[in-house]
Amino acid sequence: MRKNIISFVVCFLVVLSYNAQEHIVEADKVITPNWESSFKKALKKSKKEKKPVLIYFTGSDWCGPCKVLDKNLFHTQKFKDLADKDLILYEANNPRNKDLVEAERMKENYKLISKYKVRSYPTLVFVNHKGRMIGYKKGLILTEYYYPFIQSVIENY
Template identity: 30%
Template sequence: MKKLVIIMVVALFATYNGVAQKINWVTFDEALELQKKSPKKIMMDVYTKWCGPCKMLDKNTFHNPDVVDYVNKHYYAVKFNAEGEDVVTYKGKTYSNPNYNPARANTRNSAHQLSRYLQVNAYPTIVFFDEKADVLAPIRGYQKPTQLELYLKLFKNDDHKEMDTQEKFNEYYKAFKPEFKG
């Protein structure tokens, strides 16, 4: 009985601290298929295995309970290794990494063709896509939960459509009141 109580307390503590919560990551191909059945925007985490800020983004931001909850409700979430060997079909074209070197799987490797197509040249980069899988914007660099919240809500609510100048974005940025913790 004592062991059962301890297990329940540990499980409750882990859930309370967000350990049990995870983003529902899918492949890019899966997200594109899911969009056909139930349109949602896509948030793609473009990372590399050797990138320190990518690991921080995953640990500190993508495990934040507020981020997890919001992303799972409003987006298809994709993790994409910018130097990986996946073969991806996007907008009728197939992308791969023909210069991928398996011996360098955990270190710097050749850039994937899709990364180049999306013009990702810094890691991490979060690329947002609309419900038709058209690119909305790449957001470069490490984002804290409250920083990512701004972009998650900006694109989810289509507020970006009103921002045809840097000045309008700056106004939005100044008026934005983060609600996520962390």
């Protein structure tokens, strides 16, 4: 009897965890920010649409705080709506596994890391269409604190 109860509980937990993972994967597929493919394209689009560029400096495959920020901020409908309306996005990824980013893009990302003096991850840098910095936020903070900061950059642009 005891084995049957333990078996039932284990099966229940397996099914429950499978369903939870399925919903998380579906949510990630649906809510994805519109990252530009190059920084030059982001600047051109910024000039044309008169929006600031948000450069997200991340170490996507090794930085724990970056993973939290990515999930809790960038993959939310609230952020996607805000970004689609008021921002141009560029992700400057610096992964340990260099196969995750094309060589040309890595070169571009290294230049940006140097130019904006990024020393820690995650870091958000806002620039105008000329590439001049207009806002800077480093480290992980509570997600709801990003929105007033982002809104102030947008309003002052």
